Amino acid sequence: MQISWEQLYAQRTGRMKSSAIRELLKITRRPDMISFSGGLPAPEVFPAEKMARVAQHILRTDGAQALQYGPTEGYPPLRELIAQRMTQDGLRLTAENVLITTGSQQALDLLGKIFFDPGDTVLVESPTYMGALTSWNPYEVEYMTLPSDQHGLITANLDDALRAEPKCLYVLPTFQNPGGTTLPLERRRQLIAAINRRGVPVIEDDPYGQLRFEGEALPSLLLLDSQQQARNGGAYQGNIIYVGTFSKVLAPGLRVAWVVAPGEVIRKLVQAKQGADLHTASLNQMIVYELVREGFIEQHLPEMLRLYRERRDVMLEALARYFPPGASWTHPEGGLFLWVTLPEWMDATEVLRAAVERGVAFVPGASFHARGGGANTMRLNFSHSSPEKLREGVARLGQVLYEMSEKKVNS
Numbered sequence: 001m002q003i004s005w006e007q008l009y010a011q012r013t014g015r016m017k018s019s020a021i022r023e024l025l026k027i028t029r030r031p032d033m034i035s036f037s038g039g040l041p042a043p044e045v046f047p048a049e050k051m052a053r054v055a056q057h058i059l060r061t062d063g064a065q066a067l068q069y070g071p072t073e074g075y076p077p078l079r080e081l082i083a084q085r086m087t088q089d090g091l092r093l094t095a096e097n098v099l100i101t102t103g104s105q106q107a108l109d110l111l112g113k114i115f116f117d118p119g120d121t122v123l124v125e126s127p128t129y130m131g132a133l134t135s136w137n138p139y140e141v142e143y144m145t146l147p148s149d150q151h152g153l154i155t156a157n158l159d160d161a162l163r164a165e166p167k168c169l170y171v172l173p174t175f176q177n178p179g180g181t182t183l184p185l186e187r188r189r190q191l192i193a194a195i196n197r198r199g200v201p202v203i204e205d206d207p208y209g210q211l212r213f214e215g216e217a218l219p220s221l222l223l224l225d226s227q228q229q230a231r232n233g234g235a236y237q238g239n240i241i242y243v244g245t246f247s248k249v250l251a252p253g254l255r256v257a258w259v260v261a262p263g264e265v266i267r268k269l270v271q272a273k274q275g276a277d278l279h280t281a282s283l284n285q286m287i288v289y290e291l292v293r294e295g296f297i298e299q300h301l302p303e304m305l306r307l308y309r310e311r312r313d314v315m316l317e318a319l320a321r322y323f324p325p326g327a328s329w330t331h332p333e334g335g336l337f338l339w340v341t342l343p344e345w346m347d348a349t350e351v352l353r354a355a356v357e358r359g360v361a362f363v364p365g366a367s368f369h370a371r372g373g374g375a376n377t378m379r380l381n382f383s384h385s386s387p388e389k390l391r392e393g394v395a396r397l398g399q400v401l402y403e404m405s406e407k408k409v410n411s
Contacts, residue, residue: 034393074100075285090227127368143370175335178379212334213309322398
């Protein structure tokens with residue numbers, strides 16, 4: 001008897017959808033394709049030779065530990081080092097506040113696993129990170145969206161949204177994905193004040209915070225929460241769950257990220273992670289520890305930031321030159337993306353179909369809207385392509401947009 005697999009899948013799988021980005025990455029493997037779709041760091045800045053030397057040293061001197069199972073919480077020296085580096089005035093962390101995860105995507109999935117029941121409301125920005133929606137949709141949550149502008153989440157009416165008692169607020173305050181926007185200090189303070197009045201936790205996703213190449217650095221929500229509540233008498237026990245990653249400053253293939261949270265939350269996450277993958281790869285964690293311990297990231301960042309700023313500037317100049325009137329875009333101070341808004345009548349999915357035929361790809365913005373909308377928006381990545389490909393790709397996109405505009409005028 002032939003098994004009907006479709007009838008055996010759990011009901012939750014009905015809410016699982018393929019990531020638009022992951023599907024696009026299949027297309028972008030074509031050698032002639034210029035891709036602005038994935039959030040890919042520039043491979044030119046991957047420290048492959050340095051990592052090879054560090055890995056060889058670890059395997060020679062401590063190979064047994066590097067190749068053995070490890071604690072679910074993570075490699076203890078790495079947890080301690082992260083806690084030390086993030087501790088500052090008003091914020092005190094210990095290793096008990098830190099969990100190492102297999103990429104920040106696993107962190108989001110584990111958070112959904114321990115917090116979300118079917119029907120729970122999650123408050124998100126509109127637009128927001130598609131990967132968070134992909135992680136949490138199977139948990140059958142409902143989304144409430146908050147509007148954003150060129151400065152990120154609009155916090156003026158946040159209190160009204162919090163009255164609905166959402167399970168949590170998810171936000172990317174610095175170089176947001178997909179918008180590239182950064183939440184100003186005053187809005188960060190308003191957000192912290194509002195969630196503390198209502199007792200609503202915040203998941204602060206910060207994959208790009210170190211990739212600032214313009215403007216002044218701003219304090220994390222984690223730090224502001226600790227400072228405003230004067231929680232400095234012991235290890236952190238605030239209302240922020242912070243997610244960080246080494247993917248953007250070292251290499252995404254290592255799949256090493258971390259969560260900072262109150263100790264009781266970390267312990268529950270550990271239980272969830274035990275059932276997922278036992279622990280993040282020991283060798284990868286040890287490589288990251290050695291690189292961070294010796295200050296390699298601080299040595300490595302300036303060249304990376306110079307490259308990304310140059311590429312952002314090239315894309316901004318090309319957009320101004322090749323895109324038609326009626327289109328607008330953000331001006332990110334860091335990160336990997338910028339956000340384009342097209343005239344309202346344009347559908348970015350239709351634009352993508354025509355663009356792929358011209359050998360250029362991007363992510364339509366509708367995928368980043370939890371409750372629909374955004375059909376006339378697109379996310380463009382500037383970090384992965386060379387300046388020459390950035391100019392050529394934007395020129396091809398601009399040609400598609402001009403042709404669609406002319407067709408509408410003549411129809």
